[in-house]
Amino acid sequence: MPIFGFTNVAGSVITQMSIAIAQGTDADAQAFIDAASITDSTQISAVNQLVLDLKGYGVWDKCKAIYPIVGGSASSHAVNLKTPGTYNLTFSTGWTHASTGMTPNGTSAYASTGIIPNTHLTNNSTHMSYYSRTNTNILAASFDMGINGSSTASYFDMSLRLSDTFYSDQYNTTTNRLTTANTNSTGFYITSRTTSTSLKSYKNGTQIGSTLTNASSGFTGLIYGIYIGAINNNNLNAQFFTNREGALISIGDGLDDTESDNFNTAVQAFQTTLSRNV
Amino acid sequence: MEGRIVIPEVAQDLEGVFFDNDTFFHFVQDINDEWFLILSEQDEQDISITEYAYLLVLPLEPYQPKPSPLPPL
Numbered sequence: 001m002p003i004f005g006f007t008n009v010a011g012s013v014i015t016q017m018s019i020a021i022a023q024g025t026d027a028d029a030q031a032f033i034d035a036a037s038i039t040d041s042t043q044i045s046a047v048n049q050l051v052l053d054l055k056g057y058g059v060w061d062k063c064k065a066i067y068p069i070v071g072g073s074a075s076s077h078a079v080n081l082k083t084p085g086t087y088n089l090t091f092s093t094g095w096t097h098a099s100t101g102m103t104p105n106g107t108s109a110y111a112s113t114g115i116i117p118n119t120h121l122t123n124n125s126t127h128m129s130y131y132s133r134t135n136t137n138i139l140a141a142s143f144d145m146g147i148n149g150s151s152t153a154s155y156f157d158m159s160l161r162l163s164d165t166f167y168s169d170q171y172n173t174t175t176n177r178l179t180t181a182n183t184n185s186t187g188f189y190i191t192s193r194t195t196s197t198s199l200k201s202y203k204n205g206t207q208i209g210s211t212l213t214n215a216s217s218g219f220t221g222l223i224y225g226i227y228i229g230a231i232n233n234n235n236l237n238a239q240f241f242t243n244r245e246g247a248l249i250s251i252g253d254g255l256d257d258t259e260s261d262n263f264n265t266a267v268q269a270f271q272t273t274l275s276r277n278v
Numbered sequence: 279m280e281g282r283i284v285i286p287e288v289a290q291d292l293e294g295v296f297f298d299n300d301t302f303f304h305f306v307q308d309i310n311d312e313w314f315l316i317l318s319e320q321d322e323q324d325i326s327i328t329e330y331a332y333l334l335v336l337p338l339e340p341y342q343p344k345p346s347p348l349p350p351l
Contacts, residue, residue, distance in 0.1 A: 074300040089300070090296075090301070091301045091302070092303075093318070094317065095301075095321075107341065108281075108305075109316075109318075141346045141347070239347070240346065
C-alpha cells in the first residue's frame with residue numbers, strides 16, 4: 001500500500017504524517033486472491049503486480065492456466081490465477097505445500113490440471129512453464145509435467161534435468177523432441193511451440209538448446225489432462241515422478257522470444273517480491 | 279522413502295477418493311507388488327481428522343519402487 005508522507009519542519013520539531021491510500025487491485029488478481037483466501041499484504045501485492053505485468057506484456061491472454069503457487073496450502077496452491085475455479089489443480093497424496101512453493105515426493109505425487117491439449121489448447125501454439133526451486137539431477141525417467149498419448153507419436157512434456165539433460169516433447173518424441181545439456185534444474189523454464197516448425201525452450205529468459213524445426217505431428221493424440229509432478233500416461237496412471245519444488249507453473253499458447261523474455265521478467269520480479277527467488 | 283502397505287481392496291476402493299477439497303488418495307505398487315500409500319506430513323495431518331484416520335495406524339515400511347519403465351528417450 002503506498003504511503004504519502006508529509007514532512008513539516010518547525011524549528012527542531014519534525015512532524016510526519018502518513019496517509020495510506022487504498023490501492024486499486026486488478027479485478028482478475030482480486031478474484032484469485034478471494035478464491036485462494038490470500039490475506040498477506042506482500043502476497044496480494046505480488047499477485048496484483050504479476051497480473052498487471054502479464055497483461056502489459058500481452059502474455060496474460062496467451063495463458064490457459066497460471067498457477068502462482070502462493071498462500072502455502074493445497075487449497076490456495078490449487079487455484080488457477082487465470083480463471084479461478086476452472087482448471088484448478090487437484091493433488092494426489094504426497095505433496096508438501098509451503099510458502100515457497102509445492103513439492104512432490106518424487107515417488108507417487110502428482111497434480112491434475114484438467115487441461116487436455118487436443119481439447120483446450122491449439123495445435124502448433126503451445127507452451128508450458130515451470131519455476132523450479134530445486135536442483136536435482138534425476139537419473140531415472142522423470143518429467144516435471146506432461147501427458148503422453150498411446151504411442152510415441154503424442155507427447156507433451158518437460159523434464160528439467162534428467163541425467164543432466166533438459167527434455168521437451170511437442171509432440172512427437174521421435175521428431176519433435178528438444179534436448180540440451182542442463183546441470184542445474186533451478187530457475188524459470190519455458191518450452192514453447194509457436195509454429196509447426198518452431199520449438200524453443202528458455203531458462204531464465206535465455207533460449208537453451210537450438211530451435212527445433214522438424215515439422216510437428218501428434219497433437220491430436222493428446223486427449224487426456226496434463227499432470228504436474230509426473231506425466232499422465234495415456235490416462236492409465238501417473239508415471240515418471242519428479243521432486244522439484246514448483247513456485248509458478250503455466251500452460252497456454254505458444255510464446256515468442258519477446259513474450260518468453262517478458263514472462264521471465266515478470267515471474268522473476270514476482271518471486272523476488274515473495275523472497276523465494278533462486 | 280517410507281509408506282503404509284494396504285491390501286489391494288483398500289487401494290482399489292480409495293484410489294482417487296478425495297479426503298478434503300483438494301487432495302485425493304493415490305496408491306503405488308512397490309517392487310514386490312505391495313500397494314503403498316505414501317503420505318506427506320501435511321497429508322497425515324489432514325487425514326487425521328477424517329474418517330480415513332485409521333490408515334495412519336498402519337506401520338511405516340520402506341518403499342522400493344519398481345524399476346522405472348523407460349520412456350522413449
